[in-house]
Amino acid sequence: MYNITLIDGDGIGPEITKSVVDIIDSTGIKINWDECLIGSRALEKYNKTLPDDTIKSIEKNKIALKAPSTTPIGEGFKSVNVELRRYFDLYANIRPSKNLPNIKTPFDNIDLVVIRENTQDIYAGLEEQVDNDTIHGIKLITRQGCERICNYAFKYAQENNRKKVTVVTKANISKLADGMFLKCFREVAKNYPSMETGEILIDNLCMQLVQNPSQFDVMVMPNLYGDIVSDLCAGLVGGLGIAQSANIGKDCAIFEAVHGSAPDIANKGIANPTGLLRSAVMMLNYINESTSAQKIENALFEVFKEGKFLTKDLKGNASTKEFSNEIIKKIRLL
Ligand code: NAI
Numbered sequence: 001m002y003n004i005t006l007i008d009g010d011g012i013g014p015e016i017t018k019s020v021v022d023i024i025d026s027t028g029i030k031i032n033w034d035e036c037l038i039g040s041r042a043l044e045k046y047n048k049t050l051p052d053d054t055i056k057s058i059e060k061n062k063i064a065l066k067a068p069s070t071t072p073i074g075e076g077f078k079s080v081n082v083e084l085r086r087y088f089d090l091y092a093n094i095r096p097s098k099n100l101p102n103i104k105t106p107f108d109n110i111d112l113v114v115i116r117e118n119t120q121d122i123y124a125g126l127e128e129q130v131d132n133d134t135i136h137g138i139k140l141i142t143r144q145g146c147e148r149i150c151n152y153a154f155k156y157a158q159e160n161n162r163k164k165v166t167v168v169t170k171a172n173i174s175k176l177a178d179g180m181f182l183k184c185f186r187e188v189a190k191n192y193p194s195m196e197t198g199e200i201l202i203d204n205l206c207m208q209l210v211q212n213p214s215q216f217d218v219m220v221m222p223n224l225y226g227d228i229v230s231d232l233c234a235g236l237v238g239g240l241g242i243a244q245s246a247n248i249g250k251d252c253a254i255f256e257a258v259h260g261s262a263p264d265i266a267n268k269g270i271a272n273p274t275g276l277l278r279s280a281v282m283m284l285n286y287i288n289e290s291t292s293a294q295k296i297e298n299a300l301f302e303v304f305k306e307g308k309f310l311t312k313d314l315k316g317n318a319s320t321k322e323f324s325n326e327i328i329k330k331i332r333l334l
Helices: 013-026 039-046 052-061 080-087 143-159 177-189 202-211 223-236 274-286 290-306 320-333
Strands: 002-007 031-036 063-066 092-098 111-117 127-131 134-137 164-169 196-201 218-221 244-248 253-257
Touching: 002 013, 002 052, 013 031, 013 274, 013 290, 013 320, 031 052, 039 052, 052 063, 063 274, 080 253, 092 143, 092 223, 111 143, 111 223, 143 164, 143 177, 143 218, 164 177, 164 202, 164 223, 177 196, 196 202, 202 223, 218 223, 244 274, 253 274, 274 290, 290 320
Parallel strands: 002 031, 002 063, 063 253, 111 218, 164 196, 164 218
Antiparallel strands: 092 111, 092 244, 127 134, 244 253
């Protein structure tokens, strides 16, 4: 029996979480889900967006599955997602993008992994008001932060039989911060002589990705670029509804979809749970439950191959529940 913290988030969060938990349970694996709150719902109950109970649960279980949580835009409380990643020092964010069967996209040979530094950069939210009309935003990058994410990227590439790691920066302009990221990458690369390496500026990368994505393999980059580029990569293979991610630290890990709480489609029963489900597959592999992970992945691929029960974002007509029930049916047949 595993103890795993479960955060069902906001917007479409509770709908997709229910689907994913039902699918995982149908594999027969025994998980005790410790349900916790963050964000606005936590604020109502605990008067805090990241309550102590949630922190204690993740500290104890060392693993969490998390649905998206709403962050007010341009005002209000700071992102609890960012707070969680920093609190637990989840420094590596892994975001794979690979074509799925039957999902037509401009390219059919995409197999990319974005490895995003997850705790530093402008994303740390360090901003101050200098005067009424001037804001000072700080891009915080440390050598230790650059070295450990570059090390992680090479290790990941090696363990997953990848051929090439490309570093993505804007070191022509951000000569100090991105310059240090690039230098650390070059240093770390020396320890992996058999791994092919590449260097590219973020603006050129975006153009190259939409013209010829298969030239890339594993890409490592600072936080903000990783946030943006991984959405682009999700778009290349079918959209945000299918994109998964893992936030990995030394002691614990939180698995979540790449997308947000999608308030535009919340409570309509049409959200695609695939992103969160594939994040759960990453989680099961992480805890060495590869049999359950494989069952889910096989069933998911079957449902995609048949193409009869896809959700609206993938041009289908199935509801969240119909899509999930189809996966559960397939798992039972396996
Ligand atoms: P979003 O990712 O929630 O939505 C962007 C578009 O993708 C929308 O049209 C939405 O309907 C669609 N979409 C996203 N997930 C989908 C799914 N599973 N199935 C079908 N369609 C899906 O991004 P947006 O609207 O910019 O942000 C909404 C909120 O989510 C904001 O408060 C933002 O801060 C938060 N957010 C939270 C994240 C997290 O908890 N890790 C990550 C990104 C955003």
